[in-house]
Amino acid sequence: MTEATKTRPSSTTETNLEIHYRVAMPQPESHLFEVTLQVAGWQADVLDLKMPVWTPGSYLIREYARHLQDFSATANQSLNWKKCSKHHWQVETAGQSELTIRYRIFANELTVRTNHLDATHGYFNGAALFFYLPGFEHLPVRVTIAPPQPDWQISTALPAVPDQAHTFTAADFDTLVDSPFEVGIHQRYDFEVLGKPHQFGIWGRGNAVPEQIINDTCRIIEAEAQMFGGLPYDRYLFLLHLSSQGFGGLEHKNSCTLNYSRLGFRSQEKYHRFMQLVAHEFFHLWNVKRIRPKALEVFDYEQENYTPSLWFSEGTTSYYDILFPLRAGIYDVQTVLRAMGKEISRFLTTPGRRIQPLSESSFDAWIKLYRRDANSDNSQMSYYLKGEMVSLLLDLLIRARHHNARSLDDVMRQMWEQFGHNEVGFTPEQLQQVIETVAETDLTDFFHRYLDTVEDLPFNQYLEPFGLQLQAHQREDLPPFIGINVKREQGRELIKFVEYASPAQHAGIDAGDELLAIDGLRVTAEQLSDRLKDFQVGETVQLTVFHQDELKTCSVMLAEPQSTSYHLISVANPSAVQQQNFEGWLGVPLAALESR
Numbered sequence: 001m002t003e004a005t006k007t008r009p010s011s012t013t014e015t016n017l018e019i020h021y022r023v024a025m026p027q028p029e030s031h032l033f034e035v036t037l038q039v040a041g042w043q044a045d046v047l048d049l050k051m052p053v054w055t056p057g058s059y060l061i062r063e064y065a066r067h068l069q070d071f072s073a074t075a076n077q078s079l080n081w082k083k084c085s086k087h088h089w090q091v092e093t094a095g096q097s098e099l100t101i102r103y104r105i106f107a108n109e110l111t112v113r114t115n116h117l118d119a120t121h122g123y124f125n126g127a128a129l130f131f132y133l134p135g136f137e138h139l140p141v142r143v144t145i146a147p148p149q150p151d152w153q154i155s156t157a158l159p160a161v162p163d164q165a166h167t168f169t170a171a172d173f174d175t176l177v178d179s180p181f182e183v184g185i186h187q188r189y190d191f192e193v194l195g196k197p198h199q200f201g202i203w204g205r206g207n208a209v210p211e212q213i214i215n216d217t218c219r220i221i222e223a224e225a226q227m228f229g230g231l232p233y234d235r236y237l238f239l240l241h242l243s244s245q246g247f248g249g250l251e252h253k254n255s256c257t258l259n260y261s262r263l264g265f266r267s268q269e270k271y272h273r274f275m276q277l278v279a280h281e282f283f284h285l286w287n288v289k290r291i292r293p294k295a296l297e298v299f300d301y302e303q304e305n306y307t308p309s310l311w312f313s314e315g316t317t318s319y320y321d322i323l324f325p326l327r328a329g330i331y332d333v334q335t336v337l338r339a340m341g342k343e344i345s346r347f348l349t350t351p352g353r354r355i356q357p358l359s360e361s362s363f364d365a366w367i368k369l370y371r372r373d374a375n376s377d378n379s380q381m382s383y384y385l386k387g388e389m390v391s392l393l394l395d396l397l398i399r400a401r402h403h404n405a406r407s408l409d410d411v412m413r414q415m416w417e418q419f420g421h422n423e424v425g426f427t428p429e430q431l432q433q434v435i436e437t438v439a440e441t442d443l444t445d446f447f448h449r450y451l452d453t454v455e456d457l458p459f460n461q462y463l464e465p466f467g468l469q470l471q472a473h474q475r476e477d478l479p480p481f482i483g484i485n486v487k488r489e490q491g492r493e494l495i496k497f498v499e500y501a502s503p504a505q506h507a508g509i510d511a512g513d514e515l516l517a518i519d520g521l522r523v524t525a526e527q528l529s530d531r532l533k534d535f536q537v538g539e540t541v542q543l544t545v546f547h548q549d550e551l552k553t554c555s556v557m558l559a560e561p562q563s564t565s566y567h568l569i570s571v572a573n574p575s576a577v578q579q580q581n582f583e584g585w586l587g588v589p590l591a592a593l594e595s596r
Contacts, residue, residue, distance in 0.1 A: 028117050121185065180257055201237065221236075344459065
């Protein structure tokens with residue numbers, strides 16, 4: 001946190017300072033939240049107000065202040081104010097101690113990290129709606145909600161203030177940011193797990209079956225709590241938005257927000273993906289909300305908070321979100337290995353894995369991960385995905401060395417005891433030390449190779465002791481490789497991606513070109529794969545495109561077909577040790593893979 005943020009105005013004391021927000025939505029169809037901030041007990045000549053530029057858990061400068069309008073400041077009269085920067089307002093208080101700030105926030109972006117208001121609900125995140133008072137972030141904040149209709153309900157993890165209708169209190173600004181609100185006609189379902197109250201708030205229409213979701217969520221909660229020895233909260237809230245195309249989640253200490261396709265629950269595969277999302281966000285209440293990198297120990301809401309350790313915060317969480325539904329009995333071991341095979345396939349078919357090291361991917365999240373463009377797959381590697389791969393290797397390494405008596409679970413438990421309980425941030429060196437302590441081996445070379453370079457991950461070296469091997473999916477009908485992805489948009493066949501060093505790139509084809517023909521015959525995105533099967537590897541074809549509206553024909557020499565999918569299979573004749581290792585890892589005999 002910057003010194004300016006740490007320093008409190010010398011002429012204002014904290015003794016009687018009160019901060020109270022009122023959030024109204026009188027015309028929800030307008031998508032405008034009407035926010036009133038009342039500050040009581042102010043004594044300084046100037047009131048500084050700042051709006052966060054990002055929210056913890058989503059590592060991108062999102063400029064929430066761009067949605068703010070109609071700012072005003074009053075006491076007994078209108079007060080002079082000025083805007084000092086994109087997110088900083090300054091009010092001349094004229095000796096007044098009771099101050100009222102009013103503004104409106106436009107909210108029409110339905111994601112887990114933004115705000116959305118319409119005729120059915122109002123959803124908001126604290127960072128995207130509220131100012132903080134620099135130097136006073138540690139003080140409690142009250143929030144009163146004014147619903148537009150009497151039947152609108154309020155769901156939040158914040159405790160209610162007794163005898164004050166629709167009013168809640170946050171211990172400090174960090175807690176306010178960490179406690180989203182759902183206000184509207186959503187359905188609420190209360191349930192208890194391990195003696196603690198939980199709630200699901202579900203907004204939107206779809207084919208979700210709440211009873212099934214809650215039953216399976218209970219099993220996820222119990223499985224994850226067993227790893228860490230209990231639940232570190234008094235009450236927990238799951239907010240689920242059923243949307244047309246959404247997918248995602250954002251973790252909080254005592255709640256999470258999930259966004260999922262409204263009709264994505266009937267298919268078993270899609271339902272399993274949803275339960276992995278639940279497992280992922282719930283696991284975050286330990287890993288990243290409490291066990292967090294040193295750079296995130298104290299949040300600086302004004303700028304980027306750089307860390308090379310998001311691979312552990314997000315990637316390790318991604319590894320466990322596949323395992324916990326298995327441990328909870330929601331799906332079987334075949335589902336786990338299929339899911340891992342898909343993740344490995346995504347990794348091995350991303351050219352950027354040869355360009356961006358894992359630690360750099362984490363550090364550069366602020367400028368790359370959430371700002372994808374046509375070249376992203378060529379130039380970057382997700383710390384979620386490669387972090388998941390590295391976590392898999394680390395778990396297998398530890399298990400193989402200790403015959404499953406130790407695992408990555410022990411790393412998580414030690415990180416919880418050493419850093420999570422008291423929320424003391426860890427450094428990259430401390431994280432490595434904990435993993436080495438559990439593994440009882442020096443991992444300097446491992447960390448250098450797989451975090452700091454782009455060396456290939458040796459999957460089979462780590463899988464072999466568990467009786468598994470990674471195999472490319474063998475397909476005899478794969479077409480020759482050209483290196484483009486094409487999608488039909490508004491009646492045009494648009495080239496969306498050109499792989500680095502591919503035949504298409506060597507020929508001068510660019511993302512954004514419109515594909516017209518191969519060897520003079522029209523071709524569509526749907527037809528492309530079949531058309532390429534008419535040619536041989538090494539053959540040159542004429543690819544015709546519109547390049548910036550100019551007709552262009554390029555000679556492209558086709559290359560060897562490339563595998564696009566990989567899967568995990570049992571080795572031939574696994575040894576007794578391999579079988580024991582596999583069962584110790586995933587809880588069922590290796591022979592179970594052959595039973596279906």
